[in-house]
Amino acid sequence: MSETKILLSEKEMPTKWYNIQADMPNLPKPPLNPATKQPAGPGDLSPIFPMALILQExxxxxxxxxxxxxxxxYKLWRPSPLCRARRLEKALDTPAKIYYKYEGVSPAGSHKLNTAVAQAYYNKEAGIKRLATETGAGQWGVALSQACNFFGLxxxxxxVKVSYHQKPYRRSVMQIFGADCIASPSNLTNSxxxxxxxxxxxxxxLGIAISEAVEDAAGRDDTNYALGSVLNHVALHQSVLGLEAKEQLAKVDAYPDVVIACCGGGSNFAGIAFPFAHxxxxxxxxxxxxxxxPSSCPTLTRGHYAYDFGDVAGFTPLLWMYTLGKDFMPPGIHAGGLRYHGxxxxxxxxxxxxxxEARAYGQTAVFESAVLxxxxxxxVPAPESSHAIHHAVVEAIAAKEAGEARTILFNxxxxxxxxxxxxxxxxxGKLEDYPLPEENLKRALEQLPEV
Amino acid sequence: MSETKILLSEKEMPTKWYNIQADMPNLPKPPLNPATKQPAGPGDLSPIFPMALILQExxxxxxxxxxxxxxxxYKLWRPSPLCRARRLEKALDTPAKIYYKYEGVSPAGSHKLNTAVAQAYYNKEAGIKRLATETGAGQWGVALSQACNFFGLxxxxxxVKVSYHQKPYRRSVMQIFGADCIASPSNLTNSxxxxxxxxxxxxxxLGIAISEAVEDAAGRDDTNYALGSVLNHVALHQSVLGLEAKEQLAKVDAYPDVVIACCGGGSNFAGIAFPFAHxxxxxxxxxxxxxxxPSSCPTLTRGHYAYDFGDVAGFTPLLWMYTLGKDFMPPGIHAGGLRYHGxxxxxxxxxxxxxxEARAYGQTAVFESAVLxxxxxxxVPAPESSHAIHHAVVEAIAAKEAGEARTILFNxxxxxxxxxxxxxxxxxGKLEDYPLPEENLKRALEQLPEV
Structure with a gap:
């Protein structure tokens, strides 16, 4: 019998994060102060982030x-397993080898805990007593509440209010770990x-909830803000994913032809892909x-490459990124974690x-692959992660058509x-593929800030 | 840094189950045919079980x-990790070493899949097309639906109807794996x-749902019945738990002073404890x-040692066991999987x-330890499993009081x-400790069948 799971011992866990900024042929343009439109310096960020994270940024x-x-x-759940999806390969009758890195073993149930723990640690070290954040479907809120609990913050x-009511179980988990979970928009902030x-x-x-959390953090000396994706330091922390996966594949003398991850704010994709981008x-x-x-929030495939705010109120620095416009309101797909404009x-x-490269899919195709x-x-995969599964299935079928034993890795x-x-x-049969709200998208893109 | 998780490779996974019947000083009295009150033979069981399982019984x-x-x-999730609960030890300021075997990594989320897979396999081999079963809180129903899916049954x-409505998420998982999930009592059976x-x-x-499932299976040639606990073959399959744990402890030169598990129908306790009972x-x-x-369903601590039926309708063989009487109706505690009379x-x-030995605790103490x-x-532990956690905490505090670095293992x-x-x-603050319904218990014990 050959192996199904490729494990690493705790001793083999990476001791360093990989920072792709060292190797990129071109760096993104710098973030800008939202008022002056000048490059944002450490002083623009220090009211809400500890210096250690600003330096990593x-x-x-x-x-x-x-x-x-x-x-x-990390050792509570890391290194996470790399699994060979033999039964999926068989179901697809493909010559491809499909491997998946499984982050659902974390107590938060997702990869989000990798950066949550790091962010809580650096904030604790900086003497911060409290963190404020936003969450959509709740994965990030769960992760940060656990991380804060571990470090006594x-x-x-x-x-996001719709998720607060639709996903009460995630709120319950946050409360078990002692967090205050507030439906946004709330009466607690000006925004x-x-x-x-x-x-x-x-x-x-998400954009509204970010505004509330940033406002909360900016208004209290003992409080900082934490973001679960988008920023460079978040991508950095998630690199443990790809570093482990590469080490695990090496144990079976494999190297991927294609690496796949879902992409909302980007940290999950960055985590698995950047060590291979290196x-x-x-x-x-x-x-x-x-x-x-998701094809109903197609930031990379339909967005503009431009400066835009990270939030709706316009509190955050302007980031140079693909964006659908901060006022774009994506349809209510179930993959709440991928409903982000930037x-x-x-x-x-x-x-x-x-x-x-980037691909976009509708949610019914994604759920079909999720159930398979x-x-x-x-x-049972998260709706967000199932976007990666669906493209892995597409690649496995392409490998079959080409008659090639390609190696596919997804997170x-x-x-x-x-x-x-x-x-x-x-x-x-009640799930639908929402058409992209083209008029809304057009308006949102027209309102991108002038720089 | 010392290890948090003790892992086994797939090659180190047990290749044999351990059968305690080979070593027990006294075997239980044999099951009796419910009509004749004579020892039940293979012929009594073959309408609902495949011969391979009857022989294991x-x-x-x-x-x-x-x-x-x-x-x-099994390799989809086994061997499961053995974890050193260092942070719990620290929170309790105990010299005890606390290890826990973690079965929540199974795709079913519990140990139940260990026997579900074996039972589905033997039924498939016997040419059976369909399995019928009961489930309380839903752990067993989820496990059997997954196992049947794996073998094409x-x-x-x-x-149980109250759980069907209270725990819709478990029903959802069963449906993802293609199972038919019916609220019991239903109109589909005489019982x-x-x-x-x-x-x-x-x-x-549970007793009513067992009657329905047994009736369903007995009435159709292509259908057998599967039980998630109680029976000898179920305890046998769960022995992978204790066998793995023993091997894992040996890797760190440890051996437990005490082994702890929650106990409803008994297979979970049997699984971790029998290899050490050996x-x-x-x-x-x-x-x-x-x-x-649970102190509100205290089978081992308050029951009679007697012959009793496994179900309410009296379809099953009479089993020689501790029982509260099949008509005992335990209060509605959240640990649905422990609400069984036998x-x-x-x-x-x-x-x-x-x-x-056996111990019983009220649910508020159990949840306090669960949150800790x-x-x-x-x-976040299941309410059932949290009974084991609570007793592990009690043992760790006792070790502290004795000033002894005892080794505690729980499942x-x-x-x-x-x-x-x-x-x-x-x-x-809405959770309550239900008093044991003493009158109900007295009546149920008075109605134990005469043999």
Whole structure:
């Protein structure tokens, strides 16, 4: 019998994060102060971030040490397994070898904990007592609430109102770990109150919740802000994913022809793909890197490459990235974690430079592959992660058509056990593919800030 | 840094199950045909079980080969990790070393898949097309639906009605894997209809659901019945738990002073404890074995040692076991998987002979330890498994008081991600400890069948 899971011992866990900024042929343009439109310096960020993270944000060191305190917490679930999806290969009758890195083993149920632990650690070290953040579907809020609990920090999570009511189980987990979970827009912030004045029934959005969390953090000395994706330091922390996967593949003498991950704010894709992008840039490795997004929020495939705000109120620095416009309101697909107008500047640049590529799919095709995966491998995947599964299936079928035993690696960023109503909708035939709201998109793109 | 998780490679996974019947000083009295009250033979069981499982039920071979097809499926998640709960030790300031075997990594989220896969395999081999079963909180229904999916069997699950409505997420998972999940009592069986005639609002019970599933299986040639606990072959399949744990502890030169598991039908306790009971019986190892049950369904601590039916309708053979009487109706605690009037005959005998001991706790104390565990180790435990956690905490405190660095092993049989409303109840102060319904218990014990 050959192996199904390729494991690493705790001793083989990476001790350094990989920073792609050291190797990129072109760096993204710098973030701009939202008022002056001048490049943002450490002083623009220090009211809401600790200096250690600000330095990571701009660092061009290739390797950055993972603090021992962070590695100690990582060991609660890391290294995560790399699994060979033999039963899926058989179901697809493909000569391709399909491997998936499984991050659902983290106590948060997703990859988000990799950066949450690091961010909580650096904030604790800086003497911060409390973190404020936003969450959409709740994966990030769960992760940060756990990480704050581990380091004795208070935690307040502004959760997009529609998800707060649709996904009460994620709120329960945050509460178990002692976090305050608040439906956003709320009455606790100016930006929340402004939205509620205009629309008391507002269901909220990630952009609004970010505004509330940033405002909360900026207004209190003991409080910082934490972001679960988009920023460079988040991509840095997630590099443990790809570093481990590469080491695991090496144990079975394998190297991927294609690396796949879903892409919302970009940290999940960055985490698995950047260590392979290194090989591609530095040694010309022939590996394709594919970011997968929902066709109803197609940032990389339909957005403009431009400066835009990260939030709706316009509190954040302007980031140079692919964006659909901060006022774009994506349809209510079940992959809440992918409903974001912008994207990581690092991922955007890598895609812009042709080092990575992007694909977009509708949710019914994605759920079809999710159920096929569950029935083959046992794991019920998160709707977000299922975007990666779907493209892996597409690649496996292409390999079959080409008659080639290609090696496919994808990141299964989380399990879907707290997203089951979306499966009920799919299985009962009630799931629909929303058309892209073209008029809304056009207007949002017209309103990109002038720089 | 020292290890947090002790892992085994797939090559180190046990290839044989351990059968305690080979080593017990006294075997339980044999099951009786419910009509004739004579010892039940294979002919009594063959209408609902395949011969391979009937033979395992009565086998006195010490080691029974795990079929390769079963091991191939096991490899989707086994060997499961053994974890050192260092952060819990620190929170308790105890010199004890606390290890837990973590079965929540199975795609079913619990240990139940260990026997579900074996049972589905043997039924498939016997030419059976469909399995019928019951489920309480839904852990077993999820596991059997996955196992049937892996072997291409149809699956019908009679789910206790109160849980069917309280735990819709578990029903969703069963449906993803293609199972038919029916609220019990239902109109589909005579036993269901009889209950509904008497009480159209009946919330159901495990005993009623067993009657429905057995009736379903007995009435169709292509269908067999599967039971998730209680029987000898189920305890056999779960022995992978203890066998792995022993091997894992040996890797760090450790041996437990006490082995702990929660106990409903008994297979979870049997799984982790019997391989250590072997050492105790055969070589006089000084290890204590503790089965933990809810004080509102205290089968081992308050039941009679007697012949009783496994179900409410009286379809099953009479089993020699600790029982509260089949008509005992336990209060609606959140640990639905522990609300069973009887217990495994093998576990009952081991407890009766003083090889193992039993403890009972109320649910508020159990949830207090569950939250402490979650905050320490990250994992949100199932309410059932939290009974084991609570006793581990009691043992760790006792070790501290004695000033002894005792080694504590418990089985964390599943995660609680589909049981979160019970945590909401605990955190909001709405959880109560139900008094044992003494009158109901007295009546149920008076009605034990005469043999």
């Amino acid at each position: 701009v660092s061009q060191e290739r390797w950055i040490e993972i603090p021992e305190e962070v590695r100690e917490i 208070e935690c307040t999570v502004y959760m 929340g109150r402004q939205i509620l004045e205009k629309d008391p029934e507002s269901l909220g959005s 090989d591609k840039i530095v040694s010309g490795a022939k590996v394709r890197l594919v970011a997968v997004e 994207d990581s500047p690092l991922v955007s640049q890598i895609v812009h430079d042709g080092i990575a 995966f569950a029935k083959s491998e046992g794991v 299964l960023s989380g399990h879907g056990l707290l997203d089951l109503p979306s499966y009920d909708a799919y299985l009962s | 009565v086998s006195q071979e010490r080691w029974i080969e795990i079929p390769e097809e079963v091991r191939e499926i 149809e699956c019908t699950v009679y789910m 269901g209809r009889q209950i509904l005639e008497k009480d159209p609002e009946s919330l159901g019970s 050492d105790k019986i055969v070589s006089g190892a000084k290890v204590r074995l503790v089965a933990v049950e 217990d495994s005959p093998l576990v009952s005998q081991i407890v009766h002979d003083g090889i193992a 565990f979650a905050k320490s180790e990250g994992v 964390l049989s599943g995660h609680g991600l589909l049981d979160l409303p019970s945590y909401d109840a605990y955190l909001s």
